[in-house]
Amino acid sequence: MPFVYDYGKALDELGLVKDNYYMVVYIPPTNKAFVFWVKGRVNSGYEVFHYGPLPLVSGLQCTGYTGNNLTVPATGVLPPANYCSPTPPLPPPPQLMPVPTNTNQANFMFYFDSADKLFQVRMFIKPRWVRAELQVPPGVEQVQINGYYEGVSKPGGWARGYLDFIVFPGLTYGFVFGNDMVFGVLTGLDIIYGEYNVSLVTDLDVVYNVLTHQLPSAWFVFPVTHVDTTVNNEWVEYYGFTGFTVPQPGVSRSQWEATARGELPRG
Amino acid sequence: MGMSVARELKTFSGFATAAATTGTLYLYTSDMYVTGSTPYVPIPVLVIPYGMKAKIWGIRIASTAAVTVQVQFSPNASSYYSGGTPSWATLDTENLASPGELAIEFRRPIVVTSKYGTEGLQFVFASASSVQPNIAVDIEFVWGEVEE
Numbered sequence: 001m002p003f004v005y006d007y008g009k010a011l012d013e014l015g016l017v018k019d020n021y022y023m024v025v026y027i028p029p030t031n032k033a034f035v036f037w038v039k040g041r042v043n044s045g046y047e048v049f050h051y052g053p054l055p056l057v058s059g060l061q062c063t064g065y066t067g068n069n070l071t072v073p074a075t076g077v078l079p080p081a082n083y084c085s086p087t088p089p090l091p092p093p094p095q096l097m098p099v100p101t102n103t104n105q106a107n108f109m110f111y112f113d114s115a116d117k118l119f120q121v122r123m124f125i126k127p128r129w130v131r132a133e134l135q136v137p138p139g140v141e142q143v144q145i146n147g148y149y150e151g152v153s154k155p156g157g158w159a160r161g162y163l164d165f166i167v168f169p170g171l172t173y174g175f176v177f178g179n180d181m182v183f184g185v186l187t188g189l190d191i192i193y194g195e196y197n198v199s200l201v202t203d204l205d206v207v208y209n210v211l212t213h214q215l216p217s218a219w220f221v222f223p224v225t226h227v228d229t230t231v232n233n234e235w236v237e238y239y240g241f242t243g244f245t246v247p248q249p250g251v252s253r254s255q256w257e258a259t260a261r262g263e264l265p266r267g
Numbered sequence: 268m269g270m271s272v273a274r275e276l277k278t279f280s281g282f283a284t285a286a287a288t289t290g291t292l293y294l295y296t297s298d299m300y301v302t303g304s305t306p307y308v309p310i311p312v313l314v315i316p317y318g319m320k321a322k323i324w325g326i327r328i329a330s331t332a333a334v335t336v337q338v339q340f341s342p343n344a345s346s347y348y349s350g351g352t353p354s355w356a357t358l359d360t361e362n363l364a365s366p367g368e369l370a371i372e373f374r375r376p377i378v379v380t381s382k383y384g385t386e387g388l389q390f391v392f393a394s395a396s397s398v399q400p401n402i403a404v405d406i407e408f409v410w411g412e413v414e415e
Contacts, residue, residue, distance in 0.1 A: 066349070073307060077300045127298050128275040129316050129408050155317060160273035160410045180316040180384065182348060184300035184307050 003164045003223055008216020014047050015164075016120055016194035022210045022217035023118070023198065025166050025243075029226050032243030032263075034235075035201040035210050035217075036118060042195040051189035052093050054078070054125065054177055055086045063153065065180055078130060078185050083152045083178030089138055090175065108172040110193070115238040118196045119167035120220070126188035128161030131178035134223055136165075137230045138174025144225045152178035166220050170234035200239055202264060204257050211246050240265030272411040276324075279313070281390045281402040288397055292336075292390040294404075312347040315408070317384030322376035322407040326361055328369045330400035335393045336361050340379055344387025355389060363400075376407070 004011065010021040017023045017038045026033040041047075053076020060072040062084035070079035078084065088107035092099055097109060104111040110119045125132055131152040136142055143150045143157035150157020158178070167173065179185055201207055209215040224231070227242075235242045241263055247256040281292030293309040301307050315321045328336050337360050341353035359377055363369040379388060392400050 070306070073300065073302065080306050126275075127277070127408075128273040129319060129410065159271075160319075161275070162273065182312070182314045182345070182387075183310050185298045186300050 003221045005219040005221075007213045007219055010216050010218035014192050014194075015122060016041065016047060016192070017196065017218045019044075022201070022206075022215060023196070024210060024217050024219045025118075025168075025222050026219060026246065027222045027224065027227065027243055029224060030243065031246055031248075033211060033246050034239065034243050035207050036196075036198040037201050039197040039199060042197060043193065047194060048190065048192050049096070051191050052076070054130075054187040054189055055088070055091055056084055056177070056187070057086070060084055060086065065153070065178070073184065076187050078177060078179035078187055080182050080184050081180060083131065083176055085135075085138075085174060085176045089173060104172060110167045111170075111172055112167075113169055113238075115169060115200065116198055117169065118198050120194040120196065121163075121165055121167060122192040123163040124190040124192070125161040125163075125177070126190070127181075127185055129179075129181060130161050130185070130187060131158040131176075131180065132161065132163050133158045133176040133178075134163050134165055135174035135176065136222075136224050137172055137228055140174075140228050142224045142226070152176045165223055168231070168234060169238045171231060204260050207244055207260065208247065208253060208256065211244065272409065274407060274409050276405065276407040279404050279406060281404060282309075283392065283399045283401075286397045286399040288395070289393045290391065292392060292400070292402055294390070312341075312344050312353065312387050312389050313406075314345045314348070314385070314387035315379060315381035316410075317381060318410060319381050320409045320412065321379045321381075321388065322409060323359075323373065323379075323388075324376045324405040324407060325370070325372040326405075327371070327403045328361060328363045328400060329367075329402070330363050330392075330394070330398050331366050332394055332396045332398045333365055334363050334398050334400045336363070336400070336402055337391050337393075338377060339389050339391060341387055341389070342383075343385050344389070345385040347387075353387070 023036045056072045062082035065081045092109035099105045133152045141149045152158045210217050277296045279294045279296045291311045295309040338358045339355040341355050344353045
């Protein structure tokens with residue numbers, strides 16, 4: 001899994017964090033991380049669900065890889081040699097979660113607004129050749145190769161048929177899906193997810209030991225190359241700060257603690 | 268749980284649109300969205316997506332008379348969809364010697380790699396008599412399988 005490192009058997013056979021383990025979400029552009037304590041998984045025993053077709057609605061305008069721009073001909077169909085961004089990005093299947101319309105949750109089924117919860121989502125897109133790109137927040141491209149933005153419209157910067165990410169409170173994510181096959185495809189989406197009850201860890205002793213891998217943890221790389229203002233604001237809103245700087249070699253623990261104390265919210 | 272490699276094994280049905288002594292087999296598979304109107308129709312030329320491999324694991328041929336089926340490759344197969352005429356080279360030939368069915372599983376697959384996103388395959392048939400054969404071909408698309 002590209003975004004997950006298991007430091008000490010913290011992941012189960014589904015790739016989800018076990019109960020009562022630490023979970024780190026690392027933010028590469030800032031070299032900061034949040035440390036959470038996973039108190040429990042709300043959906044133990046039913047982590048796998050079949051979403052159905054990708055949320056591509058009939059008539060959605062797509063962009064052609066070779067200029068032939070097509071529209072989505074029927075729900076869940078990716079036109080040949082085209083890429084599209086579903087709007088809303090990931091509504092819940094109505095029969096699964098009848099959430100009120102025009103809410104954030106109606107647009108993105110994993111939206112929530114609580115500091116003591118996190119989602120880990122693993123998306124498996126069928127057919128597997130479908131190019132997939134995650135945008136945090138929607139419309140904001142995140143994948144760069146050596147300073148240049150990439151994405152499903154380009155030769156690099158996407159995965160085929162798979163996405164893996166952590167959902168933070170207050171945020172909606174966007175997706176772009178591309179089909180570079182010469183025929184239109186009926187898509188499907190299966191999701192393995194963990195809905196975790198978590199506590200944000202601010203005890204510097206624990207944080208230091210987790211971030212230096214002396215305590216076992218699941219280490220998730222948040223798939224962004226820059227932190228959008230929206231994302232930054234939500235972190236401040238829910239956690240009061242934007243994460244702890246990860247200790248680097250050569251910096252003493254006391255030096256790191258001085259830095260970390262400055263990062264914690266006051267009061 | 269390694270997800271950097273993506274695999275999709277599809278069975279394509281290949282059919283002749285009319286009885287003839289030679290022709291191209293049109294391909295259809297279960298994930299294909301077909302309405303009967305272009306571009307949502309079965310395809311005569313299968314272009315392999317950019318950077319992927321197509322592995323042909325098996326072919327089944329059914330015909331009411333003896334028939335030869337060939338797997339053909341073109342480096343510029345995608346030009347078919349812009350009005351061009353790809354140049355084809357035969358990779359594999361299978362002969363059904365008499366009316367009936369021939370099922371072949373390859374010990375090692377026929378592997379075709381897309382380097383530019385333009386490479387592709389077609390399946391053609393030839394017979395001494397006018398026939399309308401059907402084939403089924405198992406093709407695995409693989410992405411991220413990098414040889415070191």
